Amino acid sequence: MTRGDGGAARTAPRLRLVLGLAGLALMGVGAWVLLVDAASRTPGQVAVWLAGALVVHDAVLVPLVLLVGVALRRLPYRRVRHVVRGGLLVAGCVTLLALPPLLRPGTPRNETELPLDYPRNLLLVLAAVAVVTALAVAWAWWAGRGGRAGRAATPGSGEEPRGRVPG
Incomplete structure (x- = not known):
């Protein structure tokens, strides 16, 4: 991990956790609707x-x-x-x-279905x-x-790699 990553390494696990919890919540809502609305399916x-x-x-x-x-x-x-x-x-x-x-x-049983x-x-x-x-x-x-700031320098060009802290 480089020092110039802008906190992306800390943000990714948090984002995965939030998205995972949102997915579980939506699955719970879907299961609840399925069990409550059993008349149609x-x-x-x-x-x-x-x-x-x-x-x-x-x-x-x-x-x-x-x-x-x-x-x-x-x-x-x-x-x-x-x-x-x-x-x-x-x-x-x-x-x-x-x-x-x-x-x-065939045609759907309920015309509003499709x-x-x-x-x-x-x-x-x-x-x-x-x-x-x-x-x-x-x-x-x-x-x-x-095309971004973190590209490596060309060998022999005398250019320091950008996006890294020397040392």
Whole structure:
């Protein structure tokens, strides 16, 4: 850890804790709503859907992301690889969540259940993920090329590495 990290090493564990607690709270709210509002969807149906989602995640999404990650090893900067992998993971999860309404045969029992154009909205969300990922890749590439203050000096240039305290 360098002295010029600006406290990022102390902030990350706190942020993870806050996000983890927020996720647990939202899971609790979801479980409570599921148990209280059992008239529209039974816990058994949700359990079957969650089990299916877990199987599809482990059998399709993870191997696909790993294969693409192996293919991305040729990218010159590790940060770029991580950003692309993250974007693929988000896109895969969004697609998996959208598949049940997209693949459901016939018309819904309740016309208000699927009132939106799900294929179009899925494409819009995936486009937004692609744009954000592309921006993050551009930033990671720029940072990896030395566009930030912490880049190392070129050997033999007489320049001290910036972002480090000499000594």
